[in-house]
Amino acid sequence: MPFSLIKKLESAVRVGELTIPHGLIRTPFFMPVGTAGSVKGVAPRELKELGAEIILANTYHLYLRPGERLIKKLGGLHSFMRWDKPILTDSGGYQVFSLAKNSSQASGLRPQADGLVQICDDGVEFTSHLDGSKHFFTPERVIDIQLDLGVDILMPLDVCPSGKATPEEIKRATQLTIEWAKRAKKHFLARAQGPRLNGQASSLRPLLFAIVQGGLDLTLRQECAAALAEIGFDGYAVGGLAVDLETRDMWDIVKLMGEILPQDKPRYLMGVGTPDDIIQATRLGMDMFDCVLPTRLARHGSVYVCKSEMDDERSNDQQQIPSPLRGEGGGEGYELINLLNSRYREDPKVIDENCACPACTAGFSRAYISHLLRSNEILGLRLATLHNLWQYLNLMRELRQE
């Protein structure tokens, strides 16, 4: 069995082990996002030093550029990007949703903007954001691309409805997602039965997950989860929740998923989230996460500060070990500060005194990083990114040991 649940902590966090071709990973874990085969600004060796054990890349983007054929020719994605630990690829289902959203906002540029993405029973037709060329993805094609990339965990093509979708649209998206998952599995098994799947020396095969959709409809989510579990997959993802968060509450769904998804399989909450979201979700039984927030926020100047540090002066005599997990309520362990704000221009402190990331241990001041970011110096983006990723990965370490 690729996954084994070792124990449930008092907090209800599931500590387990996932064994895949490029290594063994302990849950719960966070996957830094490296859409185009690179976690922006961070080299593989640095990722390892931060404690990353698996990263996420994107099928849609790598298919369009440089193309899975080229990557396969050069030895697969691991060899291509010089990362020898596990990789999970997102299927491109989210990009279909995201492109459709962007196209309707691009007023004027395209008269038939909504024609940018066409979903039919067989698959999805879309227009490349790079050169306008037309492409067609089927569930089978997306499996083939991911096998060519040689990744450890494959995600099937799904339909991710927007937060504004009608109940009918959500129902149809859910039905298609189940149908496509079934086709993906069939195709995956047919290809995986070959003796040397993508030429890997490892005897371990890659894993195929399924994605639960259904919007905020508890019944639909339950039916979708049951249908997918009936088909049987290596793990189960919960999709479509990291969307329109300001107007929608995902927690009822997350709680339900934690209760009904197969206990002996990893659960992946896609696209989530803030550190506080992740803490809460692990307590509801989620095992895997990915999110662009730490890396994107860093590039825009925002960095995480553990609140236990902000309270330092008050808690001095208590000799408290700083941890985002202290406090029973959970959440509210982190504060986000924007180094581009004028108040940090002359701030001599490091981002977070209790942080052991490369930026903080080297002693780079907030003032210096602020200067770098204002001057558009690459090092500024890198330092902020390293810091935020370290915060996330350290949080996961603490969650596993709690």
Add this chain to the structure above:
RNA sequence: GCGGCUAUGGUGAAGUGGUUAUCACGGCAGUUUGUGGCACUGCAGUGGUGGGUUCAAUUCCCGCUAGCCGCC
């Protein structure tokens, strides 16, 4: 001393006799959740100064001041 030109947000530039004066960069702030790379959204100007013409002037005219160019 004489002649000419120019004076528009922090900077550099547009533009117009009449509702909220445009753009870039900079500044200030906000947003960001399966990443269309440092993205996006806001905010800040009583239009050098004093008069005049006009129903109405940033826009037309005059004085003053400042800067630039040329001549003596």
